[in-house]
Amino acid sequence: KAGVTQTPRYLIKTRGQQVTLSCSPISGHRSVSWYQQTPGQGLQFLFEYFSETQRNKGNFPGRFSGRQFSNSRSEMNVSTLELGDSALYLCASSPIQGGNSPLHFGNGTRLTVT
């Protein structure tokens, strides 16, 4: 089985722009969750999608949003980028919602905001 695929791997954007990141889960996995990793804050939960519905959301401003498609692929969008949004964005998939099953992570998208 193919693993979790995140695209693009690297991205450079300017303050004020918006960005869309993509995550394709393992075939058959219906839950996709997103995380932000920075040197200062470590790993933080952004949101979780299951069956095209957001099931859980972390403490991030409304500039961070996401969606999930009927094939379970997910996108996250960050609007009006700020320098502090520079981070590694990771997604993970699992077969069931809520996460009492192992998570399978993608390699991440490294976003740099200048």
Next chain:
Amino acid sequence: KNEVEQSPQNLTAQEGEFITINCSYSVGISALHWLQQHPGGGIVSLFMLSSGKKKHGRLIATINIQEKHSSLHITASHPRDSAVYICAVKITAAGNKLTFGGGTRVLVKP
């Protein structure tokens, strides 16, 4: 105070040594994950625990629900075990959101 605390933050060991990483949490949880992150960013899920003990190869993870504490042990450590190890918990009162510890950076010298 962070809800999930890991210790130590950094650890250096000689090849072959036994390594222990600790994770303490202050809230009720439904599950605890141990993750491994190598340079470059990719994260691998090592264990998911809700009680007891699990073993996979040279890795052992234990959890004590009453004491709100988990440990990850690496037996016969090897340089390829050099990575950051991260503890994460699903907090039941927070809709099972995953909350992460700060990570333990492990370096195993040959």
